[in-house]
Amino acid sequence: MSLRMATLGLLAQHPGSGYDLLKRFEKSMANVWPATQSQLYGELNKLAAAGLIEVSAIGPRGRKEYRITPTGRTELERWITNPADDPPERSAGLLRVFLLGELPHDQAREHLTALAAHADSEMVRLKELESSIPWSDTDEDLYGHAALEYGLRFNAMQAEWAHWLTKAIDNR
Template identity: 65%
Template sequence: MSLRYAALGLLAQEPGSGYDLLKRFDVSMANVWPATQSQLYGELNKLANAGLIEVTDVGPRGRKEYRVTDAGRQDLLRWMTNPQDDPPYRSAELLRVFLLSEMTSEQARAYMVSVAEHAEAELTRYEQVRDCMEWGDTDVGFYGRAALEFGLRVEAMEADWARWVVKEIDRRSN
């Protein structure tokens, strides 16, 4: 159900077309809940059928301008305050760590180094996003920054952790 509320939430922040929304997904939402074009257009039709959003205008090229309805806002609030039915956490990266005993310790070490390097690269990417983005002084900007801060801390933690595992591997193989 989460994509549904990602779309509903972005439209609640600001009305727009599917095409507009798609671009907003690519920039701000990409690191939180990525979605494809197909999926988004399908979901918008479902949301409209459910009466949670409505078409306020049809422009050139069949452009449909969507806006959240009262029922939509209500449903969004309901979802946000009821965090029980979330999809479970899955991480292919962590799964690999779990299975590292199936490789030689050289291979395992190399993998953990690559994890650390990847996390460090992501960290600098997030730092650039933080420094280049126009945040403004709105609530939307504030919570966007808070979400980004989470990303920064995840990557910093992950890099530290991976370096620590590398050290432990070295300690064990001596």
């Protein structure tokens, strides 16, 4: 359901071909919901069959430009305002923490140091991304920027937590 909505959402912002969307997935949405090429083309056909999007123009090389339909927009708004039916969150990283007791203390500490370092480098990457984008005054950019800020805060929290746990291990 979520890839479907990610695709529909990108088309709600701007129409485009599968190829266009693929680049927008890689560029802006990869941090939030990655998608592969084959998955995307399949989803576009399903969305079109369901009447949520439609082909608005055919270009060279069999290019199909899609746009969202009114039905599609209704469906998108319904999904955004209805967080109930989300898939459960899974985190391999947290699972690893959960099982860290199977490792000797010094290896566990090592892992946490690496985790904190990774969070720090993610923050650098996100800050670079932030300053590389010419943010406009649109709602689209307001929320894109907010998602980025979320990532910054998330990684900061993770680094702090890793340091806290490292200390807790040392006190034993």
